[in-house]
Amino acid sequence: MNERLRDDVVARLRGRILSGENWHRAMLLAVSEWPLEEETLDGDRFLYLIDGEALDLPRIYDRLALQIADLVSEDELEALLVYGKSPVGLSRDEMKSLMGNKRYNAYLTFIYGVLVEEMVVLAVLQDIRKKRRASGLTRYDANPDDAYRYVYRASRLELLNSFRKERGLKRKRSIDLTQLREFTYWLFKLRLRNSDKSRVASDTKRALVLLQHFAEVKGRLAL
Template structure:
């Protein structure tokens, strides 16, 4: 995002048009949830600074944060969405209806849906893989196989063969930023997606497949509030 973009505080004309289109669709009788999925397909902004908050929907030009977009546009039409259903979607990853992956792809369009998949595997699944690895480390400690490891540091070493501070320096270097700058909360998903790409470049296909299976298994057991709301369709549950 450019410095100029970060300074924007008002909604852009293209984003305003997209919100108006969403409102018209719901007022015209379309259920709000499919309407939001369609809005993801025609949403014009890759990032946005609106109402005092920075929204980064598109990471690295290829991974789209669908849940963040749902939060943004549902907040623009609160009078048209039942509050309880909105809360279930945004905080519990529970959509008001079940849609298949094919239905989501049709609503969002093939390009945006692929970007959604990129985000799912590159951020949601990568986070689950890190947590699953930390679970394994804690289990080993309880079994007295190992003792005294820092769980977070050890999980990064096992997955990426580098410590988290070293990886953060590489991340900053690739982006042309100061290596010692702390990681903002808004950058966490970007860093996670970078870790995903970093791991793919350095890991053989068999290990990648095994790690993905492990992460998906953890998501099924503990979907939690951070899982994307296409989880059921993507995991076949």
């Protein structure tokens, strides 16, 4: 049933583009209608809704792009998929209107639970390094695990093993992008549970500043 609904969404997406509607707007309308939380396509796992809560919009873009590559400028499509640049410069309000409140709010959950959470460790790591340099400890540079232990009270490997054990996943030396985003969202929830509110707010604020900086450098839509 969901596969048939998916195919209907794809057909409407292509129809809108062929009728002259801007392809990015048409994609966002398709996002609002997308019926699947995840699927496997040619051996590749597409997880769209992490933990049933966080909408991985870039992953849905990847999936829909497969269906419209013959209708859209390759350069424009690459700009959206790689750099997050819309060909029509959509505002947050326009995205919300096209996606619908529920899907847009789930996308915000993805931003804070995955994209911002990735920046939390980086922001803390930068802070630790600055403090060590200020103290003259230039020979003892901080490594990522110093930041993981500060934020989550364990090393990255310890955390990853705990995540995989909890989810019944096999231990591997590598991690693909889909599982990495699931892991990051798991870390986000762990931080909310185990840290006091003031520290959560402080770490999140620093991460937001860093994410905003990277967004501006890449020309992405500001948060």
